[in-house]
Structures are given as structure tokens and as C-alpha cells.
Amino acid sequence: MIELQHVTKLYPASARPALDDVSTEIDKGEFVFLIGSSGSGKSTFLRLLLKEDDPTKGTVVVNGKTLNTMSKWNVPKLRRTMGCVFQDFRLLRNRTVEQNVAFALEVINKPQRTIKRVVPEVLEMVGLEGKAGRLPGELSGGEQQRVAIARAFVNRPLVLLADEPTGNLDPETSEGIMLLLERINRTGTTVIMATHDYHIVDSMRRRVIELNGGQITRDQSRGVYGVGR
Amino acid sequence: MRVNFVLSEVATGLRRNLTMTVAMILTTAISLGLMGTGLLIAGMISDMKEIYYDKVQVSIFLADDVTEEQRAGVEDQLAQLQSEGEVQSYLYESKEDAYARFQQQFSQQPELVQNTPPDALPESFRVELVNPERYEVIAAQFPDGTNGVDQVRDEGDFLDRLFSLLNGARNATIAVAVVQALAALLLISNTIQLAAFNRRNETNIMRLVGASRWYTQLPFILEAALAGLIGALLAIGGLVLTKLLFVDKALAGPIKAGIIPPVDWSAIATISPIIAAAGVGLAAIAAYVTLRLYVRL
Numbered sequence: 001m002i003e004l005q006h007v008t009k010l011y012p013a014s015a016r017p018a019l020d021d022v023s024t025e026i027d028k029g030e031f032v033f034l035i036g037s038s039g040s041g042k043s044t045f046l047r048l049l050l051k052e053d054d055p056t057k058g059t060v061v062v063n064g065k066t067l068n069t070m071s072k073w074n075v076p077k078l079r080r081t082m083g084c085v086f087q088d089f090r091l092l093r094n095r096t097v098e099q100n101v102a103f104a105l106e107v108i109n110k111p112q113r114t115i116k117r118v119v120p121e122v123l124e125m126v127g128l129e130g131k132a133g134r135l136p137g138e139l140s141g142g143e144q145q146r147v148a149i150a151r152a153f154v155n156r157p158l159v160l161l162a163d164e165p166t167g168n169l170d171p172e173t174s175e176g177i178m179l180l181l182e183r184i185n186r187t188g189t190t191v192i193m194a195t196h197d198y199h200i201v202d203s204m205r206r207r208v209i210e211l212n213g214g215q216i217t218r219d220q221s222r223g224v225y226g227v228g229r
Numbered sequence: 230m231r232v233n234f235v236l237s238e239v240a241t242g243l244r245r246n247l248t249m250t251v252a253m254i255l256t257t258a259i260s261l262g263l264m265g266t267g268l269l270i271a272g273m274i275s276d277m278k279e280i281y282y283d284k285v286q287v288s289i290f291l292a293d294d295v296t297e298e299q300r301a302g303v304e305d306q307l308a309q310l311q312s313e314g315e316v317q318s319y320l321y322e323s324k325e326d327a328y329a330r331f332q333q334q335f336s337q338q339p340e341l342v343q344n345t346p347p348d349a350l351p352e353s354f355r356v357e358l359v360n361p362e363r364y365e366v367i368a369a370q371f372p373d374g375t376n377g378v379d380q381v382r383d384e385g386d387f388l389d390r391l392f393s394l395l396n397g398a399r400n401a402t403i404a405v406a407v408v409q410a411l412a413a414l415l416l417i418s419n420t421i422q423l424a425a426f427n428r429r430n431e432t433n434i435m436r437l438v439g440a441s442r443w444y445t446q447l448p449f450i451l452e453a454a455l456a457g458l459i460g461a462l463l464a465i466g467g468l469v470l471t472k473l474l475f476v477d478k479a480l481a482g483p484i485k486a487g488i489i490p491p492v493d494w495s496a497i498a499t500i501s502p503i504i505a506a507a508g509v510g511l512a513a514i515a516a517y518v519t520l521r522l523y524v525r526l
Binding site: 073076080082084090103104106151155 | 434
């Protein structure tokens, strides 16, 4: 499903590699926590999966496609099979909840008929059926993140990448978001979540990949955040 | 492709940087207007060349005291040259003909006409050569001051100087147009960068959800193309006004006298599509290149 083979990523501005000879494999339907301190390479890991960047060395394979050799024109196709959620939600402030979700489908040319059908479905799934007409500014942080998740999931991606999705949320709200991500995972979608939130990691007991200085220092199924945190 | 979506993006983009959009349209208009002027002058020059070079190339002015035989002798020589294939045609112009033509040419300056006695202008043969370059050969046949010939003049020589002046005017206009075009292109590039920055949230999301590059870029390219089109329309309007208010009014006299060819509507109609295509095409290309070079989409 997802495979990194001896992946090294050097950024021109820094002498130390962001990722240093990283090899790992993630199967379809897995739920993986990517942990590590700031600058450990978590974000680079996610960026490489989206082909936002190319590795300096090594191979990245997603959904059976080698990203290194993928042409620029095929990148949109790749991204249509992936959903992204961020710490800062990244919603369009001047569009309603419904429009924000529909936007993701409109710009990939989905027929209006489909959009009309699936947007209410996904809003119901994330628990926002009554707030379709609200603007993001009128919602709480947790609700905004639900909109972002709805937008990431509305096209039924094979992989959902979440970069610190609970970073801006209180523990109680975070728990709701995690339940939602779990539910999405149960539909067969692979979830890869970068996080600092040890409460969440410890309570969920899922696979944990720990990065440190760009290297994988731990890969543990049903892991915890770790000692010495 | 969702037409509504793209069009509303274009409209929002143009509205959001109104001042930049106006600057972009105006520079484009000035540049295209000058380009059109250059093309019109070029057309005029080729019309004038036809008028002048076809009319006359060499004038053989006869002396005041020319005799009947001498005049007939010159004509015989010309007929001889015509049969040899040197002379295309020739035309005799009497003193009266010359005066009539003078009156017509300077109808705007009646004082000059009044102060010129009708017999002041010499009679002449106007000779069109098969090959204008062969002027020296012809001139050698009619030495100045002999056989009733006063002097032989290569009108082409004067025309060459006139046309080099006109060509210079055309080149200067086009040079200014090119400099303006450069300014317009830089402004377009700047405006597109600004527009892309303003809409970075939208385009970032589009990129992440897998919208095609084309879908993401099209609104920006159309935005530039639309500005280019409006600039072109303004430029064409400017040319129409220039014709109506300047060429048709201030230059009415020389045009009527046949000194300067008129600027026809058909000439403007011919260059208008060129201007429009140049405006739209260059703006769109500038936008596309800008997006490729500076903007991550």
C-alpha cells in the first residue's frame, strides 16, 4: 500500500537530512501514529507521500505507484486518492461548511448530482448535519476540524493523512476527532496521523512509528507514546 | 470544466486587485495602440510608395528656350530607350500641366500658389524606368544643359530620403510599443502573482484535493487574457478616434491632394484582429509563464 525504501530527504537550507535512510511499509487499512519531536521528520514523511516533495534518495510507493517516476501530470490523480487534515483546518473562510466540502469535489469535476448526494452524507457522518449553512468563523475549533475531515473524506480516499489534527484542540474535543478518525479507518481507509499528543497515542494503542533526527527509532504495533517524554 | 466556477474566480480576481488590473489594462492598451499605429504607418508607407514610385522616377526638365526639334529629339530618344526595355513609360508635362498639378498639390497654401507665375514651372518629361536603379545610365543619355535639356533629376532619390524618414517614424513607434509591451508584460506578471497570492488558500486546497493543474491555472490565465482583450479594445478605440479626430481632420488637405494616402476603415479593420490576438495571446502567455516560474500550484 505505502512503502518507503531507504528514503533520504535533504533540504538545501540545512546540512542535516530531514529524513535519513528511512524504510517502512504501511498496509491498507492500518492506523499509524507518526510521533517524534518537532523537526524529527514527520511532516517531511507526509509531504513525500503526497509528492509535495521528492526524496533526495530512495523510493516512495503509494497505492502501487512509484512516486519518484510519476509525471507531474499524474500527481493530481494521486492526490485524489488521498485526504489531508491539518492542525490549522485550512478552511475557506468565505464559504459555508457545505460549500467547503463541495469545493473539494467541484474542483475535480465531480458531477453536481453526485455532490448534492454525498456532501450531506459526509456532513452527517462527521456530525455537522445541522450546520451546513454556517461559515467556519461561526464554528468551534472541533467543529471546524470536522469540516476539514469531511472535506478530506468526501471523495472516499484510500489514505487519510492527518498532520497534528488535534494540535489546536482541547482533550475532550480531541477525543471526538479521534473517534471520527477511527470510524473512517474502519471503512478501510488507511490513516496516518502525525501527533505530539501522548494521551491519544497511549489510549488508542495503535501502530507507532517514532522518528528521531530523521531516522525511525521505533516501530511498534499497539504502541504507546514512550518513556522519557 | 465548471464554467461558472472558473468565471466567478476570474471576476473575483479582477475585482480584488482593481488598481493593478486598471494599470495592466492601460499599459496593454497604450502598447497595443502604438503597435497599431506602427502597423498603420507601415501600411501608409507602402501605399505612398505605390503612389510615388509608380508615378515618376526620373524627371527630365527642359530648358525655357527649348525648340520644337529639341523636344521631339528627347521624345525620340525616350521612345528608343523604351523599345530597348530601359524605359517603362514616359509622359510629357507642359508648363500648363505642371502649374495645374502645382495648384492642386499646394491648394492648402494659396499664398504660395498666388505668388507663383503660371510659367515659372518648367515643362518636363516624366519617365518611369523599368529598373529604377538604372538612373545613371538614363541620365548619361541626356546631359544637363544640352539639346534643350535643363537638368535630369532622380525623383527616387528624394523619395528615398522621404521614406527613410517615414520608416524611421514607424520604427520609433514600434520601438516605443515594444518597450510599453515589456512594461505591460511585467505588470501582467505582477498582477497574476498578486492574484495567486490572494487566492493561495483556494489554490492550496485545490492542489491537495487533486484538482488538475489546468483547472487551477485557468482562472488566472483567463483573468490576464480578459485584461488583454479589454486593453486591445481600448487600443482599437484609440485608433478609431485618432483617425476621426486627427487623420481625417488635420491631414484632410494633403490627403485630398494625394500627397498622403488616407487611412481607410478597412486598414483599421485589418489590424484590429491582429491587435486583439496580440493582446489576448501575450497576456495569456505572460500569465502562464508567471504561474510556471513563480507560483506553486
